[in-house]
Amino acid sequence: MKTLVFNIHGIIVKLTSDNPSVLDEVKDEIREFETSSSEMPEIYVNFISDTKSIGHKGIIEKPEKITDTVYSFVNLKKLCGTVTTTKDYSHNEAVLITLSLIGYLVRFRLAVLKDVTAMHSASFALGNDGILVSGHSGAGKTTVSCSFIENNFDYLSDEETLVEKKNGNLSLLSFPRNLRLGKEFIKSVEGKRIQKNYSIKKHEAFYEKGWILNPREIRHNCIADNRTLSLCIILKNSEKHKELRVNPLKDISALYRIISLSEMLSSKEEDEKVYSQIQGNNRKAFEIANFLFDTVPLYEIEYNIKRHLSKLPGTVKKLLEETDGKETIRKDTSSQQ
Amino acid sequence: MEKKLLEKIPLPNNDILSRVENGKAVIFDDAAGEPYLLNETGTVIWQLCNEKLSVKEIAKETDKQFDGDFATIEKEVICFIENLAEKKIISLT
Numbered sequence: 001m002k003t004l005v006f007n008i009h010g011i012i013v014k015l016t017s018d019n020p021s022v023l024d025e026v027k028d029e030i031r032e033f034e035t036s037s038s039e040m041p042e043i044y045v046n047f048i049s050d051t052k053s054i055g056h057k058g059i060i061e062k063p064e065k066i067t068d069t070v071y072s073f074v075n076l077k078k079l080c081g082t083v084t085t086t087k088d089y090s091h092n093e094a095v096l097i098t099l100s101l102i103g104y105l106v107r108f109r110l111a112v113l114k115d116v117t118a119m120h121s122a123s124f125a126l127g128n129d130g131i132l133v134s135g136h137s138g139a140g141k142t143t144v145s146c147s148f149i150e151n152n153f154d155y156l157s158d159e160e161t162l163v164e165k166k167n168g169n170l171s172l173l174s175f176p177r178n179l180r181l182g183k184e185f186i187k188s189v190e191g192k193r194i195q196k197n198y199s200i201k202k203h204e205a206f207y208e209k210g211w212i213l214n215p216r217e218i219r220h221n222c223i224a225d226n227r228t229l230s231l232c233i234i235l236k237n238s239e240k241h242k243e244l245r246v247n248p249l250k251d252i253s254a255l256y257r258i259i260s261l262s263e264m265l266s267s268k269e270e271d272e273k274v275y276s277q278i279q280g281n282n283r284k285a286f287e288i289a290n291f292l293f294d295t296v297p298l299y300e301i302e303y304n305i306k307r308h309l310s311k312l313p314g315t316v317k318k319l320l321e322e323t324d325g326k327e328t329i330r331k332d333t334s335s336q337q
Numbered sequence: 338m339e340k341k342l343l344e345k346i347p348l349p350n351n352d353i354l355s356r357v358e359n360g361k362a363v364i365f366d367d368a369a370g371e372p373y374l375l376n377e378t379g380t381v382i383w384q385l386c387n388e389k390l391s392v393k394e395i396a397k398e399t400d401k402q403f404d405g406d407f408a409t410i411e412k413e414v415i416c417f418i419e420n421l422a423e424k425k426i427i428s429l430t
Contacts, residue, residue, distance in 0.1 A: 252358040256374040259363065264370025279352065282367040286354055 006033040014041035044080040111281035115165040118263040123156040130172040130227030135235035151313035154224035170229040244308040297323040343393040345429040347386040
């Protein structure tokens with residue numbers, strides 16, 4: 001069994017595995033967090049490639065079937081989780097699920113300790129400014145990541161962004177994983193260009209084929225540390241959009257959209273302490289979403305990814321310039337319970 | 338059944354947070370981690386769920402604010418409040 005230790009925003013995570021190649025790939029994706037610290041871990045994650053799975057204290061619990069060959073179980077009370085597999089498991093799925101499990105436990109713990117929530121979004125930095133780029137699946141978050149990095153935006157996160165409220169500001173906490181590009185993207189003009197210019201690796205997980213691109217391939221020093229959140233964008237991609245449009249979002253329906261993008265848990269947990277923690281975390285997420293809505297410039301960008309992708313970095317830079325230094329005081333908050 | 342419901346008083350549950358702005362509301366159930374967006378009508382009804390008014394009284398107040406047949410408005414109010422109760426956003430006492 002091999003072990004790695006990570007310090008992810010102050011949370012010590014110990015990852016143990018009987019499979020060195022899975023461990024190495026996980027390490028490669030979150031290398032910035034690897035540590036030799038001897039501090040006691042708060043979170044334990046195991047990847048066991050035989051079916052005799054053992055949890056944190058040698059207790060086998062009912063695993064959840066993630067795919068036909070990969071299972072996981074999580075114990076939020078003990079802050080531990082295990083990924084186990086049957087024979088002939090998908091290596092890519094195992095890496096992805098292990099990374100997801102680490103992220104899941106870390107964000108749960110961070111939200112208990114601090115005013116932190118996670119949002120389904122990518123995030124970037126330009127100078128001192130942090131930019132949150134949200135949108136539902138298919139909006140193009142990963143596709144635009146390549147474009148942003150090429151245009152000198154630094155990279156903070158892809159699938160999920162940790163947002164912390166502290167000292168009257170919101171900060172984006174980095175979690176820079178490899179970019180996972182879909183099969184459809186690779187077939188596109190932009191995808192072919194990426195394939196030609198950078199070294200990408202085949203990837204298959206959850207019945208979908210695609211490619212992995214290490215953002216460092218695009219620009220070696222593109223990984224950013226944490227940043228103050230200066231701008232929030234919601235992408236809306238459609239072939240029907242003939243022009244790129246930037247719409248300021250001021251209506252309370254935008255608050256609903258921000259909350260919907262936040263990762264929440266349902267407190268079905270029977271344990272009282274965990275129930276209370278989940279509820280507290282969800283409440284913090286609501287408060288952070290409200291604070292973001294009230295204080296951060298918020299825009300929707302309607303675009304057609306095939307036609308307008310190259311314009312996006314310039315559009316975002318312009319928005320940053322226009323909103324720089326301007327106080328954003330949201331509309332009348334007539335009542336808040 | 339409907340008669341009994343009309344006499345009941347809706348009470349927002351403790352786990353519910355909300356924000357009202359320009360006639361719309363976002364309601365958030367922190368136990369379920371679920372947000373809801375209410376339109377103008379829903380927001381009026383939600384704001385009338387103030388632990389003092391019965392469903393019947395809420396329907397009357399709502400009728401004052403919107404044009405339309407009272408019977409239709411009452412039905413909509415009942416349906417909406419039943420929905421809120423089903424989602425455990427309110428309790429009916």
